[in-house]
Amino acid sequence: MPAIEVTDLKKKYGQVDALAGLTMTVGRGEVFGFLGPNGAGKTTTVKLLLGLARPTGGSGKVLGAPIGDLATRRKIGYLPELFRYQPWLKAREVLILHAELAGMPRARRKAAAEESLGIVGLADRAGDQVGKFSKGMQQRLGLGAALIGEPALIMLDEPTSALDPVGRVDVRGIVRAAADRGAAVFINSHLLSEVEQVCDRVAILDHGRVVASGELDDVLGQAETQVRVDGVSQSDLPAFERFGTPTLEADRLTIRPMGADMVPDLVATLVGMGAKVYEVHAGRSSLETRFLDLVARDRPPAGTPSAQRLR
C-alpha cells in the first residue's frame, strides 16, 4: 500500500486551475520531492492531501484511506509553509499539544516531545516561549511537531526556507533518518540542490500539471559536458555536433547529451581548432538546469514588459 496515491486530482479556485489533474504515487520509506515554481500548485496539493482543502475532481488515498480521512491524520506529520505556533506556549508545550491532538496517550506525550525537540536541535530551548524564537527556530519547532509520534507520512512544505546552512544539513539528516525507519517523506521545495541531495524521486509541477516525474536519474536524464573555453564562436558549433547538441553562452560550451568517455576527443578537437581550454566538467544536468528547461521555456525572459507585469 503506497503512502500517497492520487489519480487525476483537480482543484479549481474560481476559473483558475490550481491543480489540473495530478496523478502520482509515493511509496513508503521514500523521500519524494515535489517541485515547481510559485503558483504551480504544490501547496494546494499538500492541503488537498491533508483535507485542509477539498478537491474539485479526481480521487486519492493517503496511507490507504480516502484523502481527508480524520483518523488517518494521526499518522501524518505536517510542517506548513506558514509555520506559526502558539507564541504564548513553551516549545515543549507546543509539541505536547500536537502529541495530544495526534491522539498519543498522555503518559507518552512528554517523552515524545523531548525526543522530537532533541532531533531538531531545540532540546536546550524546550522551556522557552515560542514567541521569543527566531524564524529558523520556529521552523525547527514545526519540524519537531511534524516528527512527533513517528508518523508514517511526513509532509514538509518548504522545510528549510528559514534555516541557515547548518540547519539545512540537519534537515537532510532528519529526513533520511525518517525514511530509513520506513516513513514516507513528501517535500515541497524551491531549494533544488536540497531536493537533489535527499530525494529518491521527484515530480516537477507547472501550471497545475506534472511536467516530469520519476527517479532523480530519470528526471535529470541526459549526461552533459561543459567546457570553459576561449576561442570558440557560434560559427564553430557545427564542428561539435558529432558529440551531441552544442550550445555556447559566453565562454561556456555545453554539449548534451555527451558522456565523459568522449571528453578526450572533444578536448583534442578544441585544441586542434586553436581554442584554449580552462575547465571541463562531465556529468548530468543539475536539477536546477532541468527544472528551468521544463518550467521556464514558455515564460518571457526577466525584464521584458510582460515579465514585469507578472511581478
Next chain:
Amino acid sequence: MITIALLTIGEAARRRVLWVLVILALVAVGLTTWGVSALVEGARDDGVSELDIKFVVSQILIFIAFMFGFVLVMTAAFFGSPAIASDLESGIAQAMLARPLRRSSYLLGRWLGLAIVIVGYAAAAGLLAIGAVGLVSGYVPPDPILPVAYLAGQALILLSLTVLLSTRLPPIAGGAIAVVAFGLAWMAGILGKIGLAIGTTSLVSVSDAIRVLLPTDALWQGVVFGLEPAFVINAIGDNQFARTSPFFADAPPSPAIIAWSAIWLVLVLALAINQLRRREL
C-alpha cells in the same frame, strides 16, 4: 474540544488578559463601593428615608450594570472576533487542523474557552459589586444571581456572533459589526418601548423583529428587572413615560424569548461550524 477550550483559557491567562480583567474588576468594584458608601452616608446624615436610599441605590446598581454590561459585551467582541480569524491568518489553525481534530471541535473549543472566561468574569465582578454595594447600603436585589446571569447571557450572545463572523471576516471587521449590531439592538429596544407607550405598532414590530435577530436587549430587560426592588415597579405602574426608559422593566424576559435566546445561540454556533467546514484552509 476540551483540549482547545483549556488551551484558550491558558492563552487568556498567559497573555495576562485574565489578570487585567481581575484588576479592572477590583478597581471598578472598589470605586463603586466607595462612591455608594459616601452617597448613603451623606443621605442618612441629611435624614433621607431608607426607602428613598434603597431606590437611589437600586438605580445606581442598574447604571453600574449598564456600564459593566457594555464592558462585558466589548470584552466578548474583543475576544470572539479574532478567535478563529487570527488563527487562520497566522497559520496556527492549519497546523492543528491537519491533526485528527474536527473543525467543529476546534470552533466549539475556542468558544467554550472564551465563554468560561467571560462568564467567570461576569459572575465574579457582578456578584462582588452587588455584594459590596449591599454591605455599605443595605440594599441587595431580590435575586442577585439573576441579573448577573442575564448580563453573562448578553455577552455570550455577542461572543457567539463574533465567533461566527470570525470564520469569514478579519478580526476588526467582525468586532465592529458585532458592536454596532449590539448598539442597534439596544436602540431598537428603546424605540419598541416608545412605540408601546404611544401605540405605534410598526415601531413595536420592528423592535420585536430586531429582538429575534439579536436578542441582547431582551436579556438587558432581565438585568434591569432583576436589580429593581418591587416597590419601584409598583410605584411606576402604568406611567407610560417612565416605562419608555431603558433602565426600567416591569417584567422579566418571557420564557419564550429566553428559550429563543438559547436556540439563537445554538443556531449561530451551528452556522459558524458550517462556515468553518466550508472554508478552504
